[in-house]
């Protein structure tokens with residue numbers, strides 16, 4: 001089972017890294033085409049403009065290539081390149097839109113690319129070491145985890161839950177109390193951002209679908225966000241579930257630096 005999960009995680013990472021690598025190759029191709037035009041056709045002004053564009057693109061490609069190489073090396077060796085984290089994050093964020101556009105052209109579903117990005121993000125976090133106090137850790141859960149017909153407003157305050165056990169909010173609340181970490185149930189990105197401002201966490205464990213998780217990770221960068229995909233037995237946004245073992249592993253990772 002573990003091997004199968006490992007193989008799935010590996011394949012997930014490959015989609016995103018593969019798309020990023022092809023994006024870089026495409027930009028390199030454009031630079032090469034620019035160089036060819038420069039040597040063959042234009043007069044002095046055009047040559048200067050082209051030269052400037054080529055120089056800027058080359059600097060861009062050099063920076064993101066170093067960042068991407070750092071990401072790939074980190075994923076291979078599970079080793080942190082100290083001082084390169086910012087560059088690696090910037091490269092991923094800059095290349096992410098390229099990966100989405102390229103993925104669309106290649107008919108790769110967005111959710112696959114986004115879950116691949118989440119996997120890469122999580123693996124990068126795991127290559128680092130954390131020792132964060134519980135009150136500085138925030139679990140952000142989506143309100144679709146709550147049973148749809150539950151009358152209690154847990155988005156206002158999670159302690160409004162009456163612990164009937166019909167949904168995972170109950171267990172999530174217990175886990176948060178056991179470890180002393182914060183828990184907030186949010187209706188969307190705006191409330192999630194407000195919770196981040198209110199709690200001022202040093203690390204976040206975010207539970208959501210591919211789209212919301214990706215946006216959350218990009219939004220809160222450089223804050224470390226461990227993404228846990230929700231489970232959707234009844235389709236999106238209704239009576240969703242979460243793998244609580246993954247949540248507790250993520251909490252322990254941020255608390256004690258335990259491997260996931």
Ligand code: SF4
Nearest residue numbers: 147150161162164167
């Ligand atoms: S566990 Fe809490 S949130 Fe879920 S249905 Fe019961 S009372 Fe509502």
